[in-house]
Amino acid sequence: MKNASAAPIPVHVVTGFLGSGKSTLIRSLIEQKPEQERWAILINEFGRIGIDQTMFGTRNDVMVKGLPGGCLCCQLAFVMQATLVNLLHRHRPERLIIEPSGLGHPAGLLDVLRGEAFSDVLEIRDILVLLDPARLDDPRSREHDTFRDQLTMADAVVLTMTDRVSTAQLDVAWRHVESLWPAKKWIAEAPHGALSIERLLGSGTYRGEAGEPASVDHDRLRHTGGVSVVLDDVGLAQPLPGRPLQESDEALGYATLGWRWHPADVFCLDRLTRALDRLPVGLRVKGVLHTDDGWKLFNRTEGSASLTDSAWRQDSRLELIGEREWLPAAEGILNSLQDCRLEKGAGTTG
Numbered sequence: 001m002k003n004a005s006a007a008p009i010p011v012h013v014v015t016g017f018l019g020s021g022k023s024t025l026i027r028s029l030i031e032q033k034p035e036q037e038r039w040a041i042l043i044n045e046f047g048r049i050g051i052d053q054t055m056f057g058t059r060n061d062v063m064v065k066g067l068p069g070g071c072l073c074c075q076l077a078f079v080m081q082a083t084l085v086n087l088l089h090r091h092r093p094e095r096l097i098i099e100p101s102g103l104g105h106p107a108g109l110l111d112v113l114r115g116e117a118f119s120d121v122l123e124i125r126d127i128l129v130l131l132d133p134a135r136l137d138d139p140r141s142r143e144h145d146t147f148r149d150q151l152t153m154a155d156a157v158v159l160t161m162t163d164r165v166s167t168a169q170l171d172v173a174w175r176h177v178e179s180l181w182p183a184k185k186w187i188a189e190a191p192h193g194a195l196s197i198e199r200l201l202g203s204g205t206y207r208g209e210a211g212e213p214a215s216v217d218h219d220r221l222r223h224t225g226g227v228s229v230v231l232d233d234v235g236l237a238q239p240l241p242g243r244p245l246q247e248s249d250e251a252l253g254y255a256t257l258g259w260r261w262h263p264a265d266v267f268c269l270d271r272l273t274r275a276l277d278r279l280p281v282g283l284r285v286k287g288v289l290h291t292d293d294g295w296k297l298f299n300r301t302e303g304s305a306s307l308t309d310s311a312w313r314q315d316s317r318l319e320l321i322g323e324r325e326w327l328p329a330a331e332g333i334l335n336s337l338q339d340c341r342l343e344k345g346a347g348t349t350g
Helices: 022-031 077-091 106-113 133-137 145-153 167-178 197-201 216-224 269-277 330-338
Strands: 009-016 039-045 062-068 095-099 122-124 128-131 156-160 186-190 245-251 254-261 284-291 294-301 304-309 316-323
Touching (some): 022 039, 022 156, 077 106, 133 167, 254 330
Parallel strands (some): 039 062, 039 095
Antiparallel strands (some): 245 254, 254 316
């Protein structure tokens, strides 16, 4: 895919553990985007439902592409390469932003971006890692190989959720990041997910070396294969009214469980929020849902939830992500969600 006459396209990798606010931060950057630039955003989700892509409104100057159902760095490496070639050829963006899964390892992704297919086409800029200071209170996160490797390999660290944590938690996060080696080029806070566009536009080239090893678990996933992914929503099976389609998966110690409903299914917002509030606190919960108060985007991480209006109209989607032992039985969750619909239908399929 070489093009000697064109300048390399800057590519920015925005990584970070589950629920660190990657999509929110990228939306903030889009709102500050230089008018003359066309951007392409590639979003990878560990879950198979595909929620994050629904968070972005439609714009002529920003192309958003979702790749759910695995990690770009290992399970979807071949799919990502093919998707990127197509994306760059068809849309010819001036800038590319990649958001890996919260469980994605930067090393495998960098292997693809540095491969022959993108030689002289892409220029890898500073890798940004987002860190929610509250994660440092959880030893399971601190000791997770991917969590630690994301921080180690990044050029710069963005502290997110700073509007939700205590001064003591924020101080601990600063000290932790400042103790990392190699030292970071810069550290910034992003309350409410807001980061100055100058941090992106003024970034340097990635300083890491080629061939950096991924974790043993990611390397194993890369060689097992067997991952099926739908490249476009138009290829997804469509749920019937009252009969949601269910998807589940597990890897790297985490499991996902999600559903898609027909757009004609309408949820009672009051009953729905109560049902979601009853889910275990440790679960990452996100969804876009058709309610009696309009289409809503629900997002919960580390016990803090938000509910905002959504422009998505294609279908209702909900996904839960958490450590295997924290995920309740699918049947019980689905029954409680079905009870929130204004008109009950038949059971689930798929």
